Each structure stands twice: as structure tokens, then as C-alpha cells.
Amino acid sequence: MSRNDIxxxxxxxxxxxxxxxxxxxxxxEDIRAIPQELLxxxxxxxxxxxxxxxxxxxxxxVAIMGPSGSGKSTxxxxxxxxxxxxxxxxxxxxxxxxxxxxxxxxxxRGRRIGFIFQSYNLISQxxxxxxxxxxxxxxxxxxxxxWDRCVELADLVGLADRQEHRPxxxxxxxxxxxxxxxxxxxxxxxxxxxxxxxxxxSSTGQEILDLIDRLNADGKTxxxxxxxxxxxxxxxxxxxxxxxxxxxxxxxxxxxxxx
Amino acid sequence: xxRLTSLSSxxxxxxxxxxxxxxxxLLLHKLRSGLTMLGIIFGVCSVIVMLAIGExxxxxxxxxxxxxxxxxxxxxxxxPPEESQDSGGNRSFELVYGLTYDDGARxxxxxxxxxxxxxxxxxxxxxxxxxxxxxxxxxxTTPIYPFIAxxxxxxxxxxxxxxxxxxxxxxxxxxxxxxxLFPYQDPLTKAVKVNxxxxxxxxxxxxxxxxxxxxxAGDMEGExxxxxxxxxxxxxxxxxxxxxxxxxxxxxxxxxxxVELHQITxxxxxxxxxxxxxxxxxxxxxxxxDKNDYEVIVPLQLLRQAERTKRIFNIVLGSIAAISLxxxxxxxxxxxxxxxxxxxxxxxVRRALGARKRDITTQFLVETIVLSIGGGIIGILVGITVPxxxxxxxxxxxxxxFWSVLLxxxxxxxxxxxxxxxxxSTAAELDPIEALRHE
Numbered sequence: 001m002s003r004n005d006i007x008x009x010x011x012x013x014x015x016x017x018x019x020x021x022x023x024x025x026x027x028x029e030d031i032r033a034i035p036q037e038l039l040x041x042x043x044x045x046x047x048x049x050x051x052x053x054x055x056x057x058x059x060x061x062v063a064i065m066g067p068s069g070s071g072k073s074t075x076x077x078x079x080x081x082x083x084x085x086x087x088x089x090x091x092x093x094x095x096x097x098x099x100x101x102x103x104x105x106x107x108x109r110g111r112r113i114g115f116i117f118q119s120y121n122l123i124s125q126x127x128x129x130x131x132x133x134x135x136x137x138x139x140x141x142x143x144x145x146x147w148d149r150c151v152e153l154a155d156l157v158g159l160a161d162r163q164e165h166r167p168x169x170x171x172x173x174x175x176x177x178x179x180x181x182x183x184x185x186x187x188x189x190x191x192x193x194x195x196x197x198x199x200x201x202s203s204t205g206q207e208i209l210d211l212i213d214r215l216n217a218d219g220k221t222x223x224x225x226x227x228x229x230x231x232x233x234x235x236x237x238x239x240x241x242x243x244x245x246x247x248x249x250x251x252x253x254x255x256x257x258x259x
Numbered sequence: 260x261x262r263l264t265s266l267s268s269x270x271x272x273x274x275x276x277x278x279x280x281x282x283x284x285l286l287l288h289k290l291r292s293g294l295t296m297l298g299i300i301f302g303v304c305s306v307i308v309m310l311a312i313g314e315x316x317x318x319x320x321x322x323x324x325x326x327x328x329x330x331x332x333x334x335x336x337x338x339p340p341e342e343s344q345d346s347g348g349n350r351s352f353e354l355v356y357g358l359t360y361d362d363g364a365r366x367x368x369x370x371x372x373x374x375x376x377x378x379x380x381x382x383x384x385x386x387x388x389x390x391x392x393x394x395x396x397x398x399x400t401t402p403i404y405p406f407i408a409x410x411x412x413x414x415x416x417x418x419x420x421x422x423x424x425x426x427x428x429x430x431x432x433x434x435x436x437x438x439x440l441f442p443y444q445d446p447l448t449k450a451v452k453v454n455x456x457x458x459x460x461x462x463x464x465x466x467x468x469x470x471x472x473x474x475x476a477g478d479m480e481g482e483x484x485x486x487x488x489x490x491x492x493x494x495x496x497x498x499x500x501x502x503x504x505x506x507x508x509x510x511x512x513x514x515x516x517x518v519e520l521h522q523i524t525x526x527x528x529x530x531x532x533x534x535x536x537x538x539x540x541x542x543x544x545x546x547x548x549d550k551n552d553y554e555v556i557v558p559l560q561l562l563r564q565a566e567r568t569k570r571i572f573n574i575v576l577g578s579i580a581a582i583s584l585x586x587x588x589x590x591x592x593x594x595x596x597x598x599x600x601x602x603x604x605x606x607x608v609r610r611a612l613g614a615r616k617r618d619i620t621t622q623f624l625v626e627t628i629v630l631s632i633g634g635g636i637i638g639i640l641v642g643i644t645v646p647x648x649x650x651x652x653x654x655x656x657x658x659x660x661f662w663s664v665l666l667x668x669x670x671x672x673x674x675x676x677x678x679x680x681x682x683x684s685t686a687a688e689l690d691p692i693e694a695l696r697h698e
Contacts, residue, residue, distance in 0.1 A: 077692050083692060102616060103617075106610065106613055106615040106618075109610075109612070110612060117608075117695070121695070122608075123605055124605075125280075125283045126283070135613050137276065138612060139613060140273070142272060143272075143276060144272075
């Protein structure tokens with residue numbers, strides 16, 4: 001494995017059991033070969049992912065697209081270390097996530113991944129700076145030492161004059177900027193953005209995407225999940241998912257860049 | 260590695276941040292937090308107030324018992340119940356009962372561990388000086404009286420052995436009596452008249468337990484008297500005799516009784532002798548008294564009884580208060596469960612940003628503890644104020660003990676932990692993915 005690989009998965013399967021019954025299809029079988037119709041009829045389990053191989057390299061900008069039920073969200077949860085694959089391998093920066101305990105997952109989320117959510121998900125009782133500090137807090141850092149860094153990050157996303165504001169005093173675009181600053185706080189391996197522009201009007205959305213482009217230009221690896229073709233166009237590579245499998249991958253030779 | 264070292268170095272700092280965060284979250288809903296705290300405030304307050312009232316009530320009882328002396332055994336003459344009321348008409352015989360001089364001597368010589376035996380003859384007479392006349396207790400006793408009864412000699416001296424031997428006509432009187440009989444003169448130069456006999460005043464005495472009731476030869480009630488005249492026991496014996504005649508309440512004829520001693524106070528060398536000596540004294544007296552004409556009072560036992568009563572009292576009051584604390588705790592738990600549901604999204608976000616389950620548990624537990632300890636502190640402040648008001652307004656004595664405050668504080672903290680653990684662990688066990696999707 002190259003040091004340059006941020007994400008590498010092999011035969012990643014995610015199965016949700018229904019009603020605690022013994023599943024009819026065992027994981028050991030070649031799930032990819034089983035026709036989708038047969039799986040839909042199976043009432044004992046849902047196979048959200050059926051053996052996914054992904055490779056994402058350092059500095060890449062990758063978008064994941066796909067219709068509802070394609071396994072996109074499950075993929076995001078697993079790549080974001082919020083969940084473990086039922087079988088298969090997932091290496092994040094050389095560490096095998098598939099076998100980690102809950103506490104280890106928490107730690108790797110905090111250390112390696114920056115999350116950006118559709119609905120910003122700031123903590124309402126905290127100020128801008130304090131929100132940016134949250135990931136650092138759970139890494140056990142001394143908050144007074146990291147204050148300057150968080151101010152810098154607020155400055156980077158253009159909120160230098162809003163440091164002591166609460167989330168409810170900010171617009172949607174500003175809140176998403178705080179979320180971006182927060183995702184950078186731990187200097188993560190990659191940033192995982194889930195529909196970052198979904199709740200924003202198009203011009204504010206463009207600003208946010210420009211900001212993300214800028215981060216990528218500075219060398220951050222970006223993994224973005226979206227429905228929106230216009231958003232996906234900015235990525236270097238688009239992964240299309242269907243029925244728990246990767247349908248196709250498209251390389252964008254000329255990604256739309258910030259104007 | 261990095262995590263471990265930074266954890267140990269900044270634990271206090273971290274805890275401070277967590278507490279600060281908890282307070283912030285609580286301040287977000289001031290009314291709700293305030294109402295939740297109110298339950299604990301009332302609980303803690305009632306613990307302190309109830310214990311203070313209980314403590315105060317038992318303190319008064321114990322004080323009056325303690326004045327009798329925990330090393331003492333008090334034996335009093337009692338008029339035997341049956342023979343006293345015979346036919347109602349003229350009584351030709353005199354009634355003989357009560358403790359004798361011999362009893363005192365026997366106790367002194369046979370019961371081990373006795374330090375002093377204090378005999379007392381107590382008679383009711385009018386004491387006169389000039390135109391003043393005051394009904395008094397004439398107490399014939401020995402020089403050791405002040406040491407055992409706990410009286411202070413204010414001026415002059417008390418009786419001494421020579422007075423007793425020579426049956427001197429001298430007396431010591433209480434300060435209160437001196438004030439009534441001698442408003443203008445110095446009592447130490449004068450003599451008072453009792454039953455036609457003059458007694459020279461040699462000293463002024465202040466009784467420590469002047470309000471204590473001392474039962475009188477005839478009446479069981481006694482009166483709170485601080486009009487006492489102390490004369491040597493032998494003087495009392497020779498000048499007044501042992502025969503006491505009284506006009507019957509019906510108006511016909513006289514009643515005569517012969518009582519040698521009205522009270523014997525036995526002081527033991529140590530409290531540990533008291534209980535053994537009590538049974539020995541009873542056995543000893545039983546041999547010489549065929550009538551039930553005495554009673555034995557052991558202040559130590561009364562004290563123990565009072566302590567037992569107090570314990571029961573405290574348990575009852577404490578349980579009532581504990582129930583109100585329990586209700587407060589349930590209130591806290593209820594609110595925290597609602598809060599967890601309300602803040603599911605926040606929990607999801609925190610988990611995504613690297614919080615472990617135990618971080619979430621800590622966060623919510625700290626909030627609960629802040630609520631309950633905060634309520635506890637306010638409750639203590641109120642609980643300390645209320646007894647003062649009670650004492651001020653009702654004259655009821657209240658005592659706030661340090662341990663009751665400590666107990667109340669400890670319980671409020673324990674309530675916070677006990678009722679916080681379940682909501683906190685509910686929060687920690689949420690699936691981060693589900694929590695993030697929660698609306």
C-alpha cells in the first residue's frame with residue numbers, strides 16, 4: 001500500500017439484519033454476483049453495500065453520487081468511521097478501521113476526519129470559536145493553547161469579525177463556514193462533506209464550494225456526497241453508486257474551478 | 260500516546276471546561292433549569308430545617324437532664340400510695356415513710372464506686388425578714404451540696420462541717436431570695452426568721468438549675484423555686500424535727516408524717532459505675548423498706564432514653580426530607596431524559612467530532628450534578644436561614660449541626676449522580692448515525 005493512499009477499501013459489505021432472523025445469504029458468498037431482484041425479496045436482511053472497492057489518494061477531490069437507496073449514505077457513514085463494515089477491509093491512512101472498537105473509532109474520527117454536514121450541525125450553546133474548538137477538545141488538547149489556531153481558522157473562512165457570535169446569530173452560509181473551519185481544526189487526513197450546499201441558496205452554495213475548492217488547492221483531500229451534478233462537476237473524480245455497488249467512475253479532466 | 264499525556268496534565272482544566280459547558284447548556288433554558296433545581300432546593304432545605312428542629316428540641320430535653328448530673332443517682336422519698344388516704348377523718352397516727360439517715364450511711368459504706376452521698380431534707384416554710392415574708396424551701400444538707408448540685412457561691416461562704424457539728428443557726432440563701440428579703444440591706448449581716456428561729460445569713464448561692472423542679476415532701480409536682488434557704492442538716496434535724504404536721508386540705512384535723520430525708524443524691528466516681536450502683540442501691544434499699552416509699556432516678560438513663568428518642572425523631576424527620584429529595588431527583592431525571600431527546604442531534608455531532616461514549620456520559624452527568632449541587636447549595640443557604648427565622652418567630656430552639664449540612668449536601672450530590680447516570684448513559688448509547696439524522 002502506498003503512503004499516498006488515504007482511503008482503500010476492499011470487498012466492503014454492509015448488511016443490516018431485519019427482525020433478528022438468520023439471514024438466507026451468507027456473507028462469504030460472492031454477493032456481487034447475486035442478482036438484485038433476489039436481494040430485494042429477502043426479508044431477513046438489507047445489503048446496503050455489496051462489496052465496494054474504493055481508492056482515494058492524497059489531495060484528491062472525489063464526489064460520490066447516486067440515487068436514494070444506492071448505499072451512498074451507508075458508504076458515507078463507514079468512510080466517516082461512524083460505522084464498521086460487516087465484512088471486507090477499510091484502510092484509512094494505513095489503519096484498518098474495520099476491526100476497531102467504538103472508542104478507537106471515536107478517536108480516529110476526531111483525529112483523521114473533518115465533517116461538514118448539510119445542516120451545519122453547530123452546537124447552539126457555543127460561540128463560533130468554541131464550535132471550532134470542539135474536535136480539539138475531544139482530542140484532549142488544552143483549549144487555551146489552541147485558541148489562536150481557532151481564531152486563524154475563523155479568519156480563513158472569513159469570519160474574523162464574528163468570533164463571539166452564536167450559531168443562531170449567523171446566516172446559513174456563515175454557519176457552514178464555521179463548520180468548515182471546525183472540520184479543519186484537527187488538520188485531518190480528509191474532509192467528508194455531506195451535501196454541504198443542500199440547505200443553501202445557489203449563490204451562497206457557490207461561495208461554500210469555492211471555499212472547498214480552495215482547501216483542495218491547498219492540498220486537502222475532499223470527499224463530497226451530493227445529488228447535484230453542478231456540485232459534482234467541481235470534483236476531479238465522480239463515483240456513481242447503484243444498488244450497493246459502484247456503478248461507474250468518471251474522471252473530470254477539466255473540473256469547474258472557482259471563478 | 261499524545262492523548263494520554265495531555266489527559267493527565269490537563270484533567271483539572273478539562274473538568275473545568277466540561278463544568279463550564281454544562282452551566283452554559285443549563286443557562287440556555289433558565290426557567291427549566293430553575294424549576295428543576297427547585298425540587299432539590301426544597302429537599303435539601305427540608306433536610307436541614309427538620310434536623311435543626313429535631314436537634315433543638317432534643318437539646319433542650321438533654322440539657323435539663325444533664326443538669327442533674329450524669330454521674331449522679333437521685334433517690335427521692337415518696338409517700339406510699341395506699342396508706343396515705345385512710346378514712347379521711349381525724350388521723351391519730353403519724354405516717355412514717357421515706358429515706359432515712361441510715362440509708363445514706365449504708366449506701367456510702369456498701370456501694371462501691373461512690374464518691375459522695377448528699378442527704379437533703381426539704382421543707383416548705385415561710386421565711387421572714389422585717390416586713391418581708393417569702394415562701395421558701397428550707398433545705399437541710401451538708402457542705403458538699405454546691406459541688407454535687409452545681410451551685411455557685413456568689414458571696415460569703417456555704418455551710419461547713421463545723422456548722423453542722425455544732426448545729427449552728429446559720430444559713431446560705433439563694434440570690435433571688437436575697438433580692439426579695441433584703442431589697443435595701445446587705446443580707447450577709449442579717450438573720451432570717453423561720454418558724455420562730457433566727458438563722459444568720461453567711462452566704463449567697465446561685466443555683467445552676469434553679470428552674471429545675473424538685474418534688475416536695477407532700478406534693479409530687481413541686482414548684483420551680485429559686486427561693487432556697489440552706490441550713491446544716493443537723494440544725495434542721497434539731498430545730499425542726501422529723502415530724503411534719505400539716506393541716507389537711509379538707510380542713511378537719513391535722514396530718515402528720517415522719518420523713519427523715521427527702522432526697523439522697525449519690526455521686527459516683529465515674530459514669531461507668533452508675534448502672535451497677537443503681538441496682539445495688541435498689542437491692543440495698545429494698546431490704547430496709549417494706550413499703551414502696553422511694554424512687555430512684557438515674558439521669559444517665561434519662562439521657563440515654565432522650566438520645567434514643569432523638570434518634571427516632573431524626574429518622575422520621577430525615578425520611579420525610581429524604582422523600583422530598585427523592586422527588587427532586589426524579590424531577591431532575593425526567594428533565595434530563597427530555598434534554599437528551601432534545602439534544603440528540605448535538606450528541607450525534609459530538610460523537611462525529613471525536614467524542615467517545617464516556618465523554619458524552621461525563622457531559623450529561625456533569626450537567627445533572629451541576630443542577631443538583633447548585634440546588635444543594637441554594638437549599639443549604641435557605642435551610643440555614645429558615646431555622647433562624649423559626650427561632651426568632653416562635654421561640655422554638657433550633658440547632659443547625661455541621662453534619663446535617665454536610666449530609667444534605669452529600670445527598671444532593673448523590674441524587675445528582677444516581678438520577679443522572681441513566682439519562683447520561685442513554686445519551687452515550689445513542690447510535691451516532693441515528694443521532695445525526697434526528698430532527
